[in-house]
Structures are given as structure tokens and as C-alpha cells.
Amino acid sequence: MSPLTTDSQAPNTIRVSHLNHADRPVRVLYVMGAGRSGSTLLDSILANHPDAVGGGELVNLHSAGWSSNEVCACGxxxxxxxxxTRVRSAWQRRIPDATVASYIALQKHFEFPHWFGLIQFARLARQRFFPSGAFQTYLRQTAALYQAIVEVSGRSIVVDSSKTPIRAAVLSRIQGLDLRLIHLVRDARAVAWSRRKSLATDQAAGVQTTIKPRPSWYSAGYWALINLLSMLVCLLSGSRSLRLRYEDFVTEPKRELERLGTLCDLDFTATITALLHGDPIRVEHPIAGNRMRMGGSVRLKPDWEWRDRLPTREQVICWLCAGWMLWLFGYSRNRRTAAEDVAMQPANATRPI
Ligand SMILES: [Zn+2]
Known part of the structure; x- marks a missing residue:
């Protein structure tokens, strides 16, 4: 079978089919959005489906997992x-000329953000019309990773919560990959509150490097940029997508998982039942991501801490920096009262992060 296929979205170009036709088809559920939005929780819940495997932040697998040798969620x-280890062997078998170091070098050029990712988006736009050999190599090697995960896990769906919209744009260029995009949004003020906290390095707890606190204006600006880019990727990639608000997900998990099921062509009934019963959701081997992945399981509970803890002045700063987009996503400038928060919480919920 010829590996060459015509590109229906760019008829003037010929692109290489990046997946090995002898392998099983791969569906990727990609979670993107700003950090501290609940992506690790969502990754674990989506991966609870028996056909899915949770990869965590796969964008960091080669650098953090295989090069820096950081700790997996299994400990x-x-x-x-x-x-x-078995995924790495299966990946190398598919692309024997590649090494972890050579793949990271390609990642740095095409995917790791410089100038908040704007340089990478400019490069990806150029590759759309003038594809280079290096970019095609990068797509093939990335496709091989997902095929390797499917082979080793025995499941056909990979959950990737790398979050970066750059990677979503890259994945949308892989011919043969069945990509579904989930744009996860959380209130910018909650993200700002979370990013004001510092965390010391603790390998065993899943904190690989010291995390410094960020000022609210910086976090709100970062939040607005990432979400703007995520919206553009959903609009331009041609992949099936939906926007999911963290607040809706933790208060109405049944309704939102049914929406996700429609997007992903999956039945999440068993997962919904487990969540509504307050059962723990098992975590397997997600690499990188929030430290909550290290507990062996996660539970669902709304986290409204920012409403009581983030100073009013900081909330105003967030609204000034990102209010137009908060309004676009349906957030109110006024926070709910504590009584309203209690009324919204499931009776059997526990804290997720
Ligand atoms: Zn592991």
C-alpha cells in the first residue's frame, strides 16, 4: 500500500501517512488548556474507560520520563x-533511526514553546504549506509513540493531557490519527490562586522541580493566551472538539461526561456511576502532570478555595487582564456565596487537588 495520501485540507500538497497501516487505529483524546485547570483529574477519569489508557502529559515523556528519569505515577x-519501558521498546522498534535525544531536539524546534508558543505556531503555519522533511519525521515519530502505547496497553484510545495547544496543532497534522480535542477551561481566578502557591521539589510526591509562585497578572495573561490559542486550534484544526468548564464538570459530572462520551464515541456510564457513588478512580501510569496523580486514585470534589482565599484586589487584577474572555466563557465577575457553593457540591464528594 502506498504511504502517500492526498491532503483534503490543503490540495496543493502531498502528505505522508504517518501511521503504520499494519497497526490498530489510534484514537487520541487530547486535553488542552491552561495549567492548574484540572487536566490531571480529567485525564484519570477519561482513562477509567476500559478501552482507554491515560498517558498524562505525553509531551514530557521523552524529556521528563526517559531523559531526566522522573517518577511515574506508579512510583x-x-x-x-x-x-x-515496554512502550519505549515498541516505539524504537517502529522508528529504529530515532533516539530519545533526537526526538527531543525535534520537539524543541516544533513544539516546546518560545515566546509563549507564538514562534512554534508560526513554524507550524509554514509547515502547512511548505512541509519539511524534519517535520514529516517528527510527525511519524510522534505517531509511532501513540501506536506503541496502544500496542503495550492493549487499548485503542490514548488520553493525552499535555495541555499545550501547540501539540494539539501538531497532532492534527498526523494523517490517520483519530484526534478528539477537549478544551478544558477553569476560572482564571482559580488558576491564579493555584499559581500563587510555591511547591518545593519532592520527587516521590510528583513535584519534579521547585515551582515558584506567580503574580496574578502574569497567571491571568497566561490563562488568556493559552485559552485563545486553544480556541483557535479547535476552530482551525478540523478535529472534533468541545469546550469543558472545570466548574461544570465537578458539579454536573453525569451531564458533562455524557457530552464527552458523544465527542469521543464512548459510553461513560460505568464511570459516571462510580463518580456519583464517590468511588475512587484508579490511576495507572500517567507521566508528569499534577502531583495528585501520585496517590494511586483520584476522587471528584469541587475546589472553590480561591473564592475565600484570593484577595479581592487580586481578583480585580485577574478580571482586568482576562475579564473579556472570562465573560466569553460564561463566568461572572461576582463570586458565589459559600452557601451557594455548598448547595452545588455532591453530598459524597471529596477533594480532588
Ligand atoms: Zn509507571
């Missing part, structure tokens, strides 16, 4: 975890 180092 073992990235190079000692049986799952990721």
Missing part, C-alpha cells in the same frame, strides 16, 4: 516503570 522511575 517507579521513568526508565524503570515496566509500562513505559
Amino acid at each position: 517507579k522511575l521513568g526508565t524503570e516503570c515496566d509500562f513505559w
